[in-house]
Amino acid sequence: MARGKKGFQWRRWNIVIHRDLGYLCVGLTFVFAISGIAVNHRADWNPNFKITHSTVPLTDLIGVEPGSQAFIDHVLAQLELSEPVRGSFLRSPEEVDIFLEETTITVNLERSEVALETIKGRPILRETNFLHLNESKKWWTYMSDLYAVSLLLLATTGMFMLKGKTGIKGRGAWLTAIGVAIPIAFLLLYF
Numbered sequence: 161m162a163r164g165k166k167g168f169q170w171r172r173w174n175i176v177i178h179r180d181l182g183y184l185c186v187g188l189t190f191v192f193a194i195s196g197i198a199v200n201h202r203a204d205w206n207p208n209f210k211i212t213h214s215t216v217p218l219t220d221l222i223g224v225e226p227g228s229q230a231f232i233d234h235v236l237a238q239l240e241l242s243e244p245v246r247g248s249f250l251r252s253p254e255e256v257d258i259f260l261e262e263t264t265i266t267v268n269l270e271r272s273e274v275a276l277e278t279i280k281g282r283p284i285l286r287e288t289n290f291l292h293l294n295e296s297k298k299w300w301t302y303m304s305d306l307y308a309v310s311l312l313l314l315a316t317t318g319m320f321m322l323k324g325k326t327g328i329k330g331r332g333a334w335l336t337a338i339g340v341a342i343p344i345a346f347l348l349l350y351f
Contacts, residue, residue: 174317184310185314194285195285198289199289206282207285208282212277217272218267218274221272235258239274254268254269254270255268262279
């Protein structure tokens with residue numbers, strides 16, 4: 161008895177699509193997952209920058225005109241900072257702001273002290289947040305959309321990976337229902 165041609169093997173193609181698309185999405189999944197965790201907690205900390213504050217006493221400011229280049233050079237020398245100066249601002253006769261690349265210096269002449277605020281980018285988190293929040297716009301928007309469509313395909317093909325009692329007709333149906341119910345429950349609670 162001759163064997164006829166097999167029909168379209170949808171289960172085989174489902175597995176191939178799910179597997180290969182899953183491999184393609186690994187890098188993007190890491191980017192969006194790491195950034196998602198960081199951004200979820202932005203009320204507790206700044207996910208892009210580490211911000212530090214400190215106060216340092218200043219000496220020997222007599223005879224130096226506040227806000228002048230000599231004043232700025234004198235303050236930077238006392239603080240042992242060599243970052244390039246981006247600008248300065250005479251806030252009042254008693255306060256001068258000096259802006260460096262990563263540091264803002266507020267000189268209080270009345271108290272003879274300096275308040276330093278240093279902002280440094282958090283490695284990896286800043287870059288993943290840049291991508292996740294689509295700050296680059298342009299072509300990344302299409303890449304993000306393509307990734308979202310890929311996740312939809314992964315979820316759909318994933319439901320049909322297994323047969324029988326562990327598949328979508330058995331335990332898979334219950335797990336899928338729970339997975340759908342979770343966001344609905346949170347919407348009902350908070351929206």
